[in-house]
Amino acid sequence: MSDKIVTARVGIPNSYTIASYLEHGGYQSLRKALLEMTPEEVQAEVTASGMLGRGGAGFETGRKWSMLKQDPIRYLVVNGDESEPSTFKDHLLVENDPHQLVEGTLITAYAIGATRAFIYLRGEFALGLERVQTAINEAYAHGAIGRNIFGSGFSIDLVLQPGAGAYICGEETALIESLEGKRGYPRIKPPYFPAVIGLYGAPTIVNNVETMSNVPWIVANGGKAFAALGKGRSTGTRLFALSGDVLRPGSYELEMTSKTFRELIYDPDLGGGLKEGRTVKAVIPGGVSAPWIGPDNLDLPLGQDEVAQAGSMLGSGSIIVLDDHSCAVRAAWRITKFFNRESCGQCTPCREGSGWIEKIMHRIEMGSGTESDLDLVLDACDNIAPGLTWPPQQTTICVLGPSIPSSVVSAIKMFRDEFMIHIKEEGCPFVH
Amino acid sequence: MSTDVSQNLITISVDGKEIQAKSGELLIEAAEKAGIFIPRFCFHNRLPQVGMCRMCLVEVKGPRGFTLQPSCYLPVTEGMEVITESEKVQKAQDGVLEFLLINHPLDCPTCDKGGECPLQDQTLTYGPGESRFIEEKRHWEKPIAISELVYLDRERCIQCDRCTRFADVVAGDALIEFFGRGDHTEVNVFPERPFSSYFSGNTVQICPVGALTASPYRFKARPWDLSQIESSCNTCSMGCRIMVQSSQNELTRYLGLDSDAVNHGWLCDKGRFGFEAINSDERVTVPLLRKGDEFVETTWASALALIASKVSGAKAGGDANRIGFILGSRLTNEDIYAWVKLAKGVIGTDNVDSQLGDGLRGEVIAGLPRATISEAVTAKAVLAFTGDIKEEIPVLFLRMREAVRSGKTKLVTIGTRSSSLDELSEVKANVGIDQLQLLARELVSSNSKFAEIASVFSRQGVSSDGEGLVVLLGRENLAVDQSVVEAFAVELSRALPKARFLVTLRATNFAGSVDLGAAPRLLPGRSLLENASAALGQKWTRLPSQVGRGVKEMFKGALQGELDVVFLVGSDPRADYVDSELADSALDRVGFVVSVDTYLSGSTLKADLVLPAAAFAEKSGTTTNLEGRVFTLNQKVTPPGVCRTDWTIASEIALELGDDLGFSSVSEILDEIADVSPLHWGLSWARLSKMATVEGVLVPVSGTALSIRPRAMLDQVSTPGIASVWNQGLASSKTAYVEGEEEVGEVSPVGTPPNAVSGMGLMEPIWPLPSIQPTGYLNLAYVQKLYSRGEHLKNSPHLSRLIVEAKCRISSHTAKQLDLESGDMVRIIDKVGGEASFEVEIDDAVSRGTVELTRGSFAVSGFSPVRTDETVNYVKLERA
Amino acid sequence: MSFFTPENLEKAQVLVGLYPDKRSALIPLCHLAQSQHGHLSKEAMEEIAELLGIQPAEVMGTASFYDMLHTEEVGKYLVGVCTNVACLLGGGQELLDHASDVLGVPPGGTTEDGMFTLEEVECVAHCDKAPCAQVNYRYFGPLANDDFDNLVDDLKSGRLSDSVPHHGVLSRVFRDAPPMVSLEIIHEERRVMDEAKKARLAAQSQEAGGKQ
């Protein structure tokens, strides 16, 4: 057995075609599920696998499915919006193995009794859209989608929906609004938990692309086999998207907890280390919404709870490395700018706060900040995420709000001196 | 809003205090009722909540201890623990205010909203002092006109989503929207598609800042210069509750009051901005006497003397039946009563009518069991056979729209023309008039020929005697004679005796006119001439000796030279009577026409004597809305010149005739009405104006309806303009309440309510003979639009820009058959050869083979597309 | 007068039919309009509104929320340079400055010949190729300044016209199967959806004051 699950076929020529997929055992899991298993049995395997959602929140997939309200109409929506900065794993799956995604989606639709399934793919993935649409067309032709699939009596349609460029549509309720043809405004939970009131008001399961891509393997090999990989709540493998100041950035599928941050960064087959003579200054794990961790945490294993205990999160599985030649103020400012550009604009604290904080951070980076600006920024942050704790409290509808302070607060906490140098020397001391 | 003792009361704790709340009620409202005001911007009690502004955050205990939650979005649950005053809550709210002010311009001194702005108020009450924001604010082009009536200043917008929500959810006109994202979000309209909603003014009222302002109010006044009084809009028969505001004896603004039973705080633009007409320079302010082709000013004394001599002359020359009274719809109940008493009780003629061919006979209306608006919006099912209520009674349309969309009731619409109700209808059935009789009989029967319709009613559980059904009854097409509608209603009511009728005629006080006897054969209290009560006998010197004529018969009589004197009291038949040609020639033949009016209208120009009347807001009184709810109208400004109230004029004529109507104030008139009319038993001015004012009182009055109700509280954020004028001089405070007037001690009238006031029994249905459709002629649909031309609109500078021009609307199918295109000019030729030219507009909402023409949008002498002798009117179209 | 070409109108109708609620087709229709016209014109939005039975303002309200939908004209090639954090560390800001110099327009600007519009974009999920850029959502990276200059040359000369179609063309693969699942299921879906919607509205209007 290869040690890879979702990327097992990446690298095979034409891996995205149905011919190649079928050649490598494609759609066998779907057959197995539809013809040999009841929906409950499929659900039971996924529950047994312990798989945590790969979209960012890290919720157990099996448990999520079991919470779906059993209304006659139910939907499955696959979240392929992948816009969290430095997260670049789903597009890899979508471009290289779209059939695996389609198969996982169909099995899931069967398991949860969905009456219609949608794959919402980030609009900028032009190639991905072509690959997935082709895969859907091929799957229809193959009899894997549509009426009475493989003679099982199960019917389902699968629709590919393109996004159109809005980070917030990765948030599941905003995604649902977007799929309904509206502005991507996150809904308020409660009462709008998708599993109860989702797409068109019907119960809906939203799962990430990587989550779905694991499902065929789980059906083929059993939940236990999946759970045997990893440790604790962190079962199976994960795609870690490594970027920033490393020599070999890329998406690496690793058994969870099997490696530490240090190993991921320095292993010559993985990150390949830093540029000559440089050291790690900080790591942003789990997307830019996550608080930063310092070099003292490099020996943490890459596991859900391990990172959480260190006061951050594994989130979307992306890891950005800052070395000692990079400016923390500049990085934190740029992240704030991102949130400001991507705030949906509903909540006053997020809409206005992000812009204000961005302006202050920019001022500091450009050398016209003052010492009192640091308190001002922290206070404004506190008005978005009261207490500046982790996990955060929030004054906003969705967690984009309290994500804004994460980087700013991390940077000020970890690199206050650097801020002071910017202020005293009236400019950024780093060369870009 | 009232002290509602509902079944599911639960207890929650707010700031350590135990309070009672209705299960499922929103925390923000439950707290407010208990006297704890939680600040807010986006929340509005009549809009679905969005929880966007985050101003209403409070601490609520949950599994993870106390966390900040939006109180506007949280239904209360038993045992809920809430903290609204803590450092954490305070900081969060200060934070939101500070964030809002980052980009909000500090132009309060030049902003229309200054002084009544919740953002300003809350900043003063809760807000941070010095701004810590030193960067440049966001800039947008300063106010842009998004319609003839509304300006938008995007810099001031705080993105509360109220206007956009209102336009989309309540009005159904999603013409203003959020564009852009994040802090670039702006409210705006689509290019070249203005915010031309009939309800646009509501967005101005509910905008919590000065982002939306109304062009008729711009820079007119500041809230501290204003004073205000409660009243009811008199633009249509809905009677929406309003606050009338003025400054220096000039009306400046009407604002909607939230009445649960009636308008939910909304107004239509025609009502809201109609105050401009009252301020108009075109008002008649002195009595005018015809001298040849001109009017000359005269005095009240000589005018009244002249009237007396003409009336006496007419009576002497023949009998009282040579005198007629045509009353208009703007009159108060007291005005109507005074004029009816003058005509019937003093002069002795029964020639009194108030239906200008666009209504229904008083006898029919009075005989139908009346439904309330609340009954209509919660009925198991509603049958609509009515004019387009969006055009005629716009706020009723909002109520129906909300009811249907939220599934409270289901609607079936019948008729032949298109209407705004179509989109709300479960079934829209094109039922010709030849099928109406059968339909009335088989509406809910199981083997009905109209299976599609009947099945809706049976699915909804309407019983075989009509229980659960409300009929919206109006004039679906003014080119079909009212007798058809009347026969249908009577037939239907006989077949389904438990069905109730909401008469959806537009004329403002048509219900008061019917209830007070402003129709032939009727006396006050919906009783027939032949059944006059003893009480009436005591107050009236005489009664007409014979049943009189309605407007149509009066006009026909006039053509025969049978009328010597006609009083037009607030009515303009040349513009408003459906057969304008008949009105025109009839008035020419009347010996002496007296017009009591506020403007020189088309009909006034045919008058021999014009008496200047006080207009709305220049007089007090009561009015009755379409469901029979009586409200007060209150005087806010003094009338110009020597204008007098209509009832005073009637009293003075009586005096001049040597009689005495016997009252000298509105309150005395109302007392007399309550004495003589069982329908109005229990009403008095004191009671009406002191209790339950916002909701009015439904007649007939039942014992319990008169119990004291505390004055409705006022949410200053929902009704900022009203609250701030009320609170003038008070330091802005956290409480949302405006204390009501003192409660009235004694309200129970003496005695027990009389019974048998529900109506006067149904007549026999009389189905008229249909007219024959001549070959080459098309069906005519003669319809009203909100902005059809009229004196009211003409004299309102801003509304007058919205007047719809006459267009001849046909479907593309008809156009093809006639080889016509949009923009072509055609002549419409009526059956007796009158004709006029119109531009063609193609609209597939119009049925095939039908020509739709808007009433009031043209005035061509010799042309009247509707002839009163026809049951159905047909016209011919020829290329001009 | 129709905005969509007959061929696209047919596609539009297929799209509208894909969903239980046709408004869901809004974004796909906007992409279709852009593929035809390069940007989302007023006429396109009006026609989309008509196809969906909503107001043009609603189409624009939704479309303007999304960065990829351009209600103003853009160049044939929309060049997006990423400056988000991974690219920033790899020189994204400097690449953007260079791009601006080379094209002679600031971010947000369009070259006079209408060939290029330059944009500063957020992370495009190609962080392993930092600093990277996208041209009409086709990816290039990592890009040194020379690489960028060559890219511009290639685009100008048409050497890339196969792999980089004009702006607006996203997926060149169209769905070839209309929905196949029984109409009954779809009807049932619609009925339940309607009821859920009504229940929601009813609940909302009840909550909105508990009136009546």
Ligand SMILES: Cc1cc2nc3c(=O)[nH]c(=O)nc-3n(C[C@H](O)[C@H](O)[C@H](O)COP(=O)(O)O)c2cc1C
């Ligand atoms: C601001 C924000 C952005 C998000 N973006 C994504 C995303 O791009 N892709 C994704 O799968 N989940 C994203 N999520 C998480 C989703 O809301 C949701 O938790 C996830 O799709 C569930 O799938 P899973 O259970 O398979 O992880 C985002 C959440 C937030 C709050």
Ligand code: SF4
């Ligand atoms: S927190 Fe920000 S992104 Fe989330 S709903 Fe509020 S405004 Fe939108």
Ligand code: FES
């Ligand atoms: S969020 Fe509750 S009032 Fe705005």
